[in-house]
Amino acid sequence: MTLTFNRELNFTYGRVSVLTPMIRRVVAQNPSAFTFKGTGTYIIGRGEVAVIDPGPLDEDHVAALLHTLKGETVTHILITHTHRDHSPAVRLFQPETDAPTYGYGPHGGDRDVPKVEEGADFDFRPDITVKDGDVIEGKDWTIEAVHTPGHTSNHLCFSFREESTLFSGDQVMGWSTTVVSQPDGDMADYMASLEKLVQRDEKVYWPTHGACIENPKEYVTNLLAHRHGREDQIAACLADGKGTIESMVDTMYVGLDPRLYNGAKRSVQSHLIHMIETGRVVSNGSTDLDAVYSLAK
Numbered sequence: 001m002t003l004t005f006n007r008e009l010n011f012t013y014g015r016v017s018v019l020t021p022m023i024r025r026v027v028a029q030n031p032s033a034f035t036f037k038g039t040g041t042y043i044i045g046r047g048e049v050a051v052i053d054p055g056p057l058d059e060d061h062v063a064a065l066l067h068t069l070k071g072e073t074v075t076h077i078l079i080t081h082t083h084r085d086h087s088p089a090v091r092l093f094q095p096e097t098d099a100p101t102y103g104y105g106p107h108g109g110d111r112d113v114p115k116v117e118e119g120a121d122f123d124f125r126p127d128i129t130v131k132d133g134d135v136i137e138g139k140d141w142t143i144e145a146v147h148t149p150g151h152t153s154n155h156l157c158f159s160f161r162e163e164s165t166l167f168s169g170d171q172v173m174g175w176s177t178t179v180v181s182q183p184d185g186d187m188a189d190y191m192a193s194l195e196k197l198v199q200r201d202e203k204v205y206w207p208t209h210g211a212c213i214e215n216p217k218e219y220v221t222n223l224l225a226h227r228h229g230r231e232d233q234i235a236a237c238l239a240d241g242k243g244t245i246e247s248m249v250d251t252m253y254v255g256l257d258p259r260l261y262n263g264a265k266r267s268v269q270s271h272l273i274h275m276i277e278t279g280r281v282v283s284n285g286s287t288d289l290d291a292v293y294s295l296a297k
Contacts, residue, residue, distance in 0.1 A: 016068045020163060022046065022141065023206065026068055028061040030085055034263065036175045036209045039085045041065060042167055044160060048139040050076040051099075052158060052167050053208055054089035062092040075138050079103035080169030080208065081155040082121040090124060100127040102136060104147060104154040108184050120184070130156065148197065150190025151178050159202060166202040172220060174210025181266035187274040194224045231271050235295065238281065243292045245269055265289055
């Protein structure tokens with residue numbers, strides 16, 4: 001299927017965007033093929049506030065946050081997950097605020113994730129560990145942690161109860177599909193997390209990258225259909241004798257931005273591992289990017 005993504009043109013760099021009376025956003029100046037206009041850092045509340053995802057290790061972005069919050073007190077720093085565009089700014093931001101950090105855990109958790117994994121922040125350790133369903137309370141706001149592994153094993157979404165809003169991190173983005181990359185990413189977990197979100201009742205999502213999602217149930221249902229469609233495409237490629245990931249990507253992603261090529265390869269790899277786990281595909285003994293795959297007999 002073809003997904004239609006929201007396109008928001010009024011991102012502001014270094015300035016605060018007031019989204020609702022209780023939600024503000026400051027976008028980091030780190031636009032890329034994977035971050036769209038940049039990392040959106042959210043501020044919840046007034047006077048005594050929570051900050052979600054301080055962003056990349058960027059002094060200008062942290063300065064913009066601190067300027068926005070002048071005269072206010074940061075009481076909580078919430079981390080959706082440990083990628084370098086989300087959590088590293090804690091090292092600059094926390095000493096200026098003295099607020100504790102909240103997150104699911106370090107990158108990879110109990111998994112044997114190589115320290116060289118591209119894009120991972122292995123330095124972050126939350127002051128307070130948060131699990132699925134835990135409730136975090138501040139002045140005039142209540143946030144529920146929703147564990148949504150898949151993009152990373154420690155990914156959390158945050159449900160802002162007073163406004164029926166989900167801060168969806170990178171689990172659901174407003175401009176593109178999410179890259180699910182081994183070894184910490186897991187396609188089975190990612191799809192299960194989407195199924196979990198479909199059952200929830202938030203009225204609006206604010207993703208870290210991209211525009212507001214105002215029809216979340218329909219949007220997430222379409223994301224699931226898209227993922228199932230990708231696996232149908234993979235099966236068709238294998239039936240046509242295209243057993244390498246490169247040959248599948250070249251067939252499935254016609255016109256792909258070259259900067260996204262490696263990300264597409266890793267997503268296909270994650271789909272193939274899921275299809276092996278569910279008995280639909282076999283490989284020549286490995287699940288590496290250069291392995292040869294075929295349909296199960």
